[in-house]
Amino acid sequence: MKVSPYIKRLVEYHRPYKNRLILAFLGMLVTAATEPIVAYIFKVLLDHGFVENPTFPLWLVPVAVIGAFVARGASTFLTTYMMSWVSTRVLNELRQTMFDRILHVGIDFTSVKSTGSTINSIMFEVQQIIDMVTKIFISMIRCTLTIAGLLAYMLYISWSLTIIALVLMPLMTFLVRLTGKRLKRLNKDSLTVNAELTQVIEETTRAQQVVKIFGGQAYERQRFHERAEKLRRYSMRMVSVFAATVPLTQIMTACAMSVMIMLALIQASQNQITVGGFISFFTAMIALLAPLKQLAEVNGPLQRGMAAAEAVFHLIDSPIERTTGRDLPARAQGNLSFVDVGFRYREQERAALTDINLEIGAGQTIAFVGMSGGGKTTLVNLIPGFYSASAGKILLDGTWLEEISLSSLRKQIAMVSQHVVLFDDTVVANIAYGDPEPDMERVLGAIKAAYLDDVVAGLPQGVQTPLGDNGSRLSGGQRQRMAIARAIYKNAPILILDEATSALDTESERAVQAALDQLMKNRTTLVIAHRLSTIERADRIVVLSEGRIVEVGSHQELLDKQAAYANLYRMQFSGDGKQ
Structure with a gap:
């Protein structure tokens, strides 16, 4: 038997x-x-x-x-x-x-x-x-x-x-x-x-x-x-x-x-x-x-x-993420290189990214724009190793990402998304998430930098107040700034902002943008932009369409070209359509 x-x-x-x-x-x-x-x-x-x-x-x-x-x-x-x-x-x-x-x-x-x-x-x-x-x-x-x-x-x-x-x-x-x-x-x-x-x-x-x-x-x-x-x-x-x-x-x-x-x-x-x-x-x-x-x-x-x-x-028995690679010996500088990068999702015939070549210097702010489905989120998701490139290589300070252990790679990256995730725990636990022994001085510094002083002061137990299910005690803008405070606390050299202000009203966006300005200082920042007005000061703007880079330049340079980016800009500010 x-x-x-x-x-x-x-x-x-x-x-x-x-x-x-x-x-x-x-x-x-x-x-x-x-x-x-x-x-x-x-x-x-x-x-x-x-x-x-x-x-x-x-x-x-x-x-x-x-x-x-x-x-x-x-x-x-x-x-x-x-x-x-x-x-x-x-x-x-x-x-x-x-x-x-x-x-x-x-x-x-x-x-x-x-x-x-x-x-x-x-x-x-x-x-x-x-x-x-x-x-x-x-x-x-x-x-x-x-x-x-x-x-x-x-x-x-x-x-x-x-x-x-x-x-x-x-x-x-x-x-x-x-x-x-x-x-x-x-x-x-x-x-x-x-x-x-x-x-x-x-x-x-x-x-x-x-x-x-x-x-x-x-x-x-x-x-x-x-x-x-x-x-x-x-x-x-x-x-x-x-x-x-x-x-x-x-x-x-x-x-x-x-x-x-x-x-x-x-x-x-x-x-x-x-x-x-x-x-x-x-x-x-x-x-x-x-x-x-x-x-x-x-x-x-x-x-x-x-x-x-x-x-x-x-x-x-579900397959896990890769466990190969070595730990980085020190904090990364933040130089990123995309060399002939391509990517295809499982069980999809059409490639999500094709022939991506891009150099990003340490401390630069690079914005990614384009119509929905152009490949913006897919591209930035390759950097923390959420997916592995199907073709080509992505290099961090000259080292291929596949040669770096995922834990070491992700220590170099902080992320703020439009879909904020907060835990039913205290303010401290949410800001210092992943740190078994939170540094209260750094926590308070992150709260201040994210313009959350008044918010936290108004909570019943201050920094020890539980935030409720996914931060239900806070407003949308406050939740977004809490996520920014978490990224500030981590103090990583690379920052990914995935449409971090797209779901906010104008007043909340101003407060969040001020917090983001603090967060982006001296960091390599990759911004997925929904509102083009928020990326006008980016060092370079990368326009993606159907998984390919079609334009790269500063805000003014791309407007002067009167091509893809200029069309997106006119569509957003003329009221004729939406990105």
Whole structure:
């Protein structure tokens, strides 16, 4: 029988805890042993106790019965505790491994796996794996041991009756195999639907303002209803398959029991079995039903767990960013060279960038403009190594970026985007993000340089005030300046500004632009411009169109050319169109 590779990997996760698993196994062994002991007590009582002169002291009865159940209770507690201890550790390790993988996957990870699907894998699917392992380990091993012990005792009482009981086993195996494939398929599909439902909840929660202002409540309610109903239907299909397994097992058991009772009556009439022996056998047989039923029920969590394991390990195996390259010996100067650079996104035929050649000196401010889809964001995303160039080379101070480790490269870069990301943490934690020991003097300096003094002073706990979900305590302009303060604190030699003022009103833009002027001093700055008025003082402006550089020059030089940049400028300021 071929063992699933997912099972092998799960075994490796459990291997460090083998001592505790051995203790859990010993607990199961004791629990299994108590089953035939209870049946044996009934035999002794009926054959030797309910007579005129019992052959044993009566005080042994409560001692034996209580002793058996105390041993059973202690062993059951040991098994449950040890398995829970191990399973919670493995659960945390799997979640940590998945989270670590998310931290190191490429920037295009979300294009193949949605946020809702990722959350679903970490919170829900991994729990199903643990439930599967716990259920299988306890049920299959303990039930198998119990069945083995009870069958051995039943053989001791009557081999002919036991053979009839054994007929049940292959029938149950056939039934489990019959339902297993359908359960696995249904579970896999239900996990996909569950991820879709999680995505709807995540998107709706995140987009409350858009939903309300555009009246999307009915649309979102319908989306939620469709996926919830689809998930319910899958759940009912699984329940119907699973629910049918148990009664069918019980019917087969009842048939076997009927035949055994008839045979036992015949044997009793021929003095081949005593009343105590028959009751003891019958007790053992009844006790056999519970572990047999549990074994039949293992198939459900097993198939759910296997479907979840496929999704979880697929995430864990997601390709990560490159780990090659050396660390830079010192702070970079900030000279950047693009040599015949080309780039193509995966599964796209058209190149996003073609033949990019550009020299950027240390401390220069270079602005990138062009129509949407021209390649501006793609070009600057190559510098921090979010993507690797498909052709040509990008050099930092003469060193090819691919020869620099990503961690060392990114230490040289700060970024401020129009899509500000703030964390539900304090002002200090957001500004000094990534620094395990924030320098308060630098934090306060960054706050001042970003013109946030009054804002922070007005917060309830000053710099120790939590900012809420994505900085919900702050206005748009204040959030943008908080991101600028974070970049000021990092003090990197290269700065990327990705349309940092495009979403702001005029008043907020002035405050943010003043903060940006402070930030850009003595840094190599790459600006993706939305409002052309904000880049008039750039050392050079690079005009991109369909992934190619079509013009390079200062603001006035490009206006004098009366070509691509001049057309963009006229479009923006004449009101005839938008960039």
